[in-house]
Amino acid sequence: MNDAILSIRGLRKSFGPTEIMRGVDLELRGAERHALIGPNGAGKSTLFHLISGHLAPSAGEIRFEGQQIAGRTPQAINRLGLARSFQITNIFPKLTVFENIRLAVMRLHGLQYNFWTFIDRDRGIREQTERLLELVRLQARAATVAGEMAYSEQRSLEIAMTLASDPKVILLDEPMAGMSTEETHYTAQLIREVTQGRALMIVEHDMDVVFSLSDRISVLVYGQVIATGTPEEIRGNAAVKEAYLGEEVAP
Amino acid sequence: MRPAIVSLRALALAATGAALLAALPFLLTQGLLNAAIQMLIAALFASAYNLLCGQAGMLSFGHAAYFGVGAFGTVHAMNAVGGAGLLPTPLLPLAGAACGLVFGAIAGWFATQRSGTYFAMITLAIAELVHSLAPHLKGLFGGEAGVSTMRMPAWGLDFGSTLQVYYLTLAWVLVSVGLLYLYTRTPLGRLTFGLRENSHRLRFLGYNVHGLGMLVFALSAMFAGIAGSLQVVSNESANYVVFDPALSAAVVLNTYIGGVKVFLGPALGAALMTFFGYAVSDLTQSWLLYQGILFVLVMMFMPSGLAGLGGTTARLRQRFDLARIVPLVALSVGAALLLSLGGTFAIEMLQRVFSQDYRAMARLQPAGAWPPLQFLGRAWLPAAFATWAVPAALLASGAWLAHLARQRLRALADAESASAAGANAHPSTRLAAHPGGTA
Numbered sequence: 001m002n003d004a005i006l007s008i009r010g011l012r013k014s015f016g017p018t019e020i021m022r023g024v025d026l027e028l029r030g031a032e033r034h035a036l037i038g039p040n041g042a043g044k045s046t047l048f049h050l051i052s053g054h055l056a057p058s059a060g061e062i063r064f065e066g067q068q069i070a071g072r073t074p075q076a077i078n079r080l081g082l083a084r085s086f087q088i089t090n091i092f093p094k095l096t097v098f099e100n101i102r103l104a105v106m107r108l109h110g111l112q113y114n115f116w117t118f119i120d121r122d123r124g125i126r127e128q129t130e131r132l133l134e135l136v137r138l139q140a141r142a143a144t145v146a147g148e149m150a151y152s153e154q155r156s157l158e159i160a161m162t163l164a165s166d167p168k169v170i171l172l173d174e175p176m177a178g179m180s181t182e183e184t185h186y187t188a189q190l191i192r193e194v195t196q197g198r199a200l201m202i203v204e205h206d207m208d209v210v211f212s213l214s215d216r217i218s219v220l221v222y223g224q225v226i227a228t229g230t231p232e233e234i235r236g237n238a239a240v241k242e243a244y245l246g247e248e249v250a251p
Numbered sequence: 252m253r254p255a256i257v258s259l260r261a262l263a264l265a266a267t268g269a270a271l272l273a274a275l276p277f278l279l280t281q282g283l284l285n286a287a288i289q290m291l292i293a294a295l296f297a298s299a300y301n302l303l304c305g306q307a308g309m310l311s312f313g314h315a316a317y318f319g320v321g322a323f324g325t326v327h328a329m330n331a332v333g334g335a336g337l338l339p340t341p342l343l344p345l346a347g348a349a350c351g352l353v354f355g356a357i358a359g360w361f362a363t364q365r366s367g368t369y370f371a372m373i374t375l376a377i378a379e380l381v382h383s384l385a386p387h388l389k390g391l392f393g394g395e396a397g398v399s400t401m402r403m404p405a406w407g408l409d410f411g412s413t414l415q416v417y418y419l420t421l422a423w424v425l426v427s428v429g430l431l432y433l434y435t436r437t438p439l440g441r442l443t444f445g446l447r448e449n450s451h452r453l454r455f456l457g458y459n460v461h462g463l464g465m466l467v468f469a470l471s472a473m474f475a476g477i478a479g480s481l482q483v484v485s486n487e488s489a490n491y492v493v494f495d496p497a498l499s500a501a502v503v504l505n506t507y508i509g510g511v512k513v514f515l516g517p518a519l520g521a522a523l524m525t526f527f528g529y530a531v532s533d534l535t536q537s538w539l540l541y542q543g544i545l546f547v548l549v550m551m552f553m554p555s556g557l558a559g560l561g562g563t564t565a566r567l568r569q570r571f572d573l574a575r576i577v578p579l580v581a582l583s584v585g586a587a588l589l590l591s592l593g594g595t596f597a598i599e600m601l602q603r604v605f606s607q608d609y610r611a612m613a614r615l616q617p618a619g620a621w622p623p624l625q626f627l628g629r630a631w632l633p634a635a636f637a638t639w640a641v642p643a644a645l646l647a648s649g650a651w652l653a654h655l656a657r658q659r660l661r662a663l664a665d666a667e668s669a670s671a672a673g674a675n676a677h678p679s680t681r682l683a684a685h686p687g688g689t690a
Contacts (some may be wrong), residue, residue, distance in 0.1 A: 052455060078457035090455075092448035103445045107457040111438035112467055118256050161433050165457055 004063075005030045005199045006025075006051070006082075006169055011060035011070075013043075013050055020046050021057070022223035028169065033192075033200045035210045038220035041245075045087055045202045047220065048171050051201075052084045054076040064169070078107075083167035085158045087174045087203070093147030097138055100146050102129045104164030118250055128164075136160040136190065152179040156187065163194055170195060172202045176209060188213055211235075219243070256436050265429075276414050284413050285541065286529040290522040291424045292481050296520035296643075298428050298514075299474030300416050300502045305511030306435065307467045308447030309363070310371050313378025314475055315498035316358070317351045318573070321476025321490070323392060324350030326489040329400040339405035344423050344480040351476020352469050359468025363461055366450065378499055385491035399489030400483070420481050427477055430513055443467050458608055503544045510556020519558055537602050544594075571663055586652035593645030599626060600642070604633050 006028035013021035020043045028034050036044050049055040051062055053074035062070040069077050092100050102119070105128050106112075110198065111119075133139045136156040141149060146157060159175055159214050175191065176184045188209050191200065210217065211231045218228040221243045227234060234240055256263075272291075276284055296318055328337040328346035338346060362373040364675050385392040392398070402410040410416060434440045442463055445453050450460045483489045502521070509520020526540065532538050553559055567576050603609055603624050616622055623630035631638045 054455075074454040075457050075459050078455060084455060086455075089450045090449065092445055092452065094448055095444060099441065099444075103441060103453070104456050106438050108443070112440060112442070112458055112463065115434055115437045115439040115470075117438065118433075119438050119441055120256060120436060161452075161456065 003030050004028060005065055006201075007063045008051070009061050009063075010048070011047075011050060011062065012058045013046060013055065013126070014058045017095075020223050021050065021060075023060070024220070024223065024225055026218055026225055027201050027215075028201055029196050030199055032215040033195055033202070033213055034096070035214040035217045036201060036203050036220055037205075037207075037210055037217060038237065042220045043223045044220055045173060048084060048173050048201075048203065051077075052082065052171060078165060081168035082164075082171070083162045083169075084171035085162045085164050085175055087177070089154045089158055091146050091154060091157055091161065093145075095146060096142065097144050097146050097149070098129060098133065098142040100157055101160050101164060102126075102127070102133050104161040105129050108165050119133055132160040132164060136193065137186070152183050155179060156183075159187070159190070167198065169199045169201070172204075174203055174205065176204060176206055184209065256433065269425055272425075273418075276417055281413055282460070284417055288413070288417055288420050288485050289482075289529065290525045291420050292485070293502075293521035293525040294518035295427050295481070296475055296478035296502055297425045297505045297509065297517035298431050298654030299471050299478060301466060301506050301511055302431060302434070302443070302474065303471035303516040304503070304506055305517065306440075306447060307443045307464070307466065307471075308484075309366070309468070311362070311374040311468075311471075311499075312371050312503065313374040313376075313496075313499050314471075314502050315423070315494055315496065316378040316381045317355050317472035317475040318479035318482075318498065318502075319385075319489075319493040320354045320472075320481030321347030321351040322483045322489045322493050323398070323479075324476065325480040325483040326398045326400050327391075329402070329483070334401065334403075336403050340402050340408075340410050340484070341405060341419055341422075343484055344477045347476040347478075347483070348473050349476075349482025351479070352473035355472020355476070355553060356465065356469040359465040359472065363464030365466055366464075375499075378494070378496065382491075382494040382496065385494050395490075397488050399488040401487060402484060416468065416485050420485060423477060423481055427474055428518060430517075431474060435514065439463070439466065454648075472558050480676045504542065508546055508549050510558030512555055513558035513562070516556050520556060523557070535602070536606075537598055537601065540598065541595075561595055570667060575663060579656055579663070582652050582656035586649050586656055589645050589649030589652060591649075593642045593649055596645060597639075597642040600624065600631065600638070616663070 004027040008024055008026040008027075009025075011021050011024040012019065024043075024047060026047075036047065038044055046055065049059050050070070053069070053072050053076065058070040058071065061068055064077070064080055064082060065078070066129075069080065069082075073169070092103065095103075102125060103218060105125050106119070109122070111122075111125075130142075133142055136159055138153065138156055138160070141153060146154065149157070155175060155178060159172070162170060162172065172191065175224070176187055179187060181183055184206060191202070204213075214231060216228060217231055217234045218225050219234065219237075219240050220226075225241050226243060227237050229237065275287055279287060296314075300311070300314050302309055303314075325343050325347045328343060331337040336343070358374070358377045360375065365373060386394065402416075404410060408415055410419065435443075442453070444457065445458075446460065446463060446467065450464075453463070454460050479493065482493075501524075505521035505524050506517040507520070508524060509518065510516030521589060523623055524545075528538060528542070531541070535541070553563075555562065564576075564580075567579075603626060609622075609624065611623055614621075619631065621634040623632050625631075
């Protein structure tokens with residue numbers, strides 16, 4: 001029965017006496033789009049930090065394709081095929097947009113300690129970088145210094161960088177924050193396309209996006225998953241209505 | 252077609268520069284040629300340092316350690332095999348490079364465990380460790396007398412003259428700086444900028460940030476080792492004073508005065524400061540004070556360093572036509588000149604008034620009398636108003652010119668934003684925009 005690519009059991013995280021994660025159980029299936037919703041302070045970002053290796057859990061297990069990854073380094077987890085974006089834009093602000101994406105692409109080609117070839121001469125990397133630029137509609141901005149772009153453009157860049165490693169699992173932390181309606185629409189469509197055949201876990205506050213994009217939704221409240229199910233199931237769930245959505249949100 | 256790694260224009264400039272440096276011995280006296288060797292070595296050391304500091308964003312306060320390790324590695328390589336040398340003389344810097352690389356990898360493994368202030372403190376501690384250990388290890392570092400050696404003839408050259416040493420140094424510096432430039436075009440070179448900008452993000456892109464940092468550190472130490480090696484080849488001796496913190500400080504100052512954002516900035520800064528040190532140290536006893544003042548002024552008024560001046564001028568030219576910039580530049584240069592003349596005058600007078608010689612002389616005088624001072628071929632009375640009126644007038648007129656230059660710049664900017672307001676341009680952001688990280 002277990003087709004989960006990422007499975008989390010009894011995950012706990014405390015900061016001093018404060019327990020942020022209070023026994024989270026969650027499964028991400030191989031090719032599903034899974035949204036994580038919950039009120040502010042529920043621990044959504046902390047959960048992302050634990051999965052991606054930014055933080056080590058206090059207890060519990062995180063399995064990626066059956067392998068325990070809890071407490072491993074971010075780079076080790078990334079190399080297994082899990083990439084993430086950040087809630088607060090996390091790019092190389094003084095480098096060009098092209099350079100930002102190229103740095104992300106290089107890793108997949110095994111280029112790290114290489115100082116004997118010239119990067120500009122690597123056609124494969126250049127083409128893949130240009131493909132990603134086109135995908136997130138930033139071709140015209142290739143030579144722009146990333147930190148000087150509009151906030152929503154930086155969010156798009158962040159998505160391109162996350163996709164660069166061709167990951168099996170993508171974690172997106174509020175990718176549409178600060179975007180206009182048109183940009184949100186485009187980005188939602190983009191996420192739908194690029195996550196075809198991959199697993200996506202997304203934290204997002206725009207409920208239209210959440211309900212139209214996701215195959216399943218989990219609701220996180222005070223460090224515990226109180227419900228997981230299809231959008232319809234979540235809409236009809238009484239506990240969720242009470243804890244989070246409120247009557248007026250659910251149609 | 253393969254994309255060009257170095258543009259034709261840059262290549263032409265580099266070739267011209269190399270040709271000029273190669274022609275230098277025909278224009279210089281023996282003494283100046285010796286100074287030129289020191290300038291080249293300092294330029295390479297600063298370029299090596301900037302790989303770590305400017306490109307990777309890791310501020311090391313102890314780079315003298317790697318320079319010194321390269322120096323001692325070389326002196327022992329020269330004395331090995333009964334004085335015949337481990338390597339032929341022209342290849343000796345390889346010994347310095349190897350020692351710098353190995354020691355840099357070890358020290359870098361520790362230092363790059365942390366970043367920012369903690370990294371700086373670890374580099375400082377490692378340098379201090381070597382500095383305090385060196386006098387005790389007489390076998391290795393030769394005690395106070397140091398270790399001396401001889402350059403051996405090789406490849407049909409005797410390396411007996413300054414001229415031959417100059418060309419050997421020049422060749423190694425050009426090749427090393429060239430390699431350091433090409434390095435910036437490699438995957439690791441691009442990741443080095445990534446380390447500076449956001450090492451946290453690199454980690455989540457799958458990179459081993461500690462491994463990268465350690466490798467950059469080791470490479471920087473390797474080139475510093477080559478610089479140390481060249482100094483030993485030139486001096487035919489090595490002394491543990493190379494581990495002195497003053498050398499670590501000098502390379503930081505030179506690098507920043509030159510400008511960390513431009514590839515050749517640190518080399519330029521180091522060459523200029525070494526030259527000034529050479530030229531001025533005979534004229535004044537306050538050279539270190541001037542060096543410090545210069546550093547503070549550069550950091551306050553042009554944080555992008557001397558090399559940043561080129562960029563600023565280019566941006567001004569882009570915005571305004573030449574006819575309006577020339578008076579501005581003339582005013583600024585005039586202000587700088589008057590201010591430095593006034594400042595130098597005041598410092599030199601004060602230095603003489605407070606010197607021990609003068610104090611002793613003053614004590615011999617009847618009470619309250621201040622004997623005249625010799626300065627610039629004239630006698631000045633320290634107690635006379637006229638004496639201090641000279642620097643005061645220089646400083647005041649310099650400040651006036653600086654004020655005028657400022658006003659003019661503001662008027663230009665206002666005029667531009669007024670005319671561009673309709674076109675919806677943002678001159679202020681364009682002025683602030685400083686594209687870094689591409690050098």
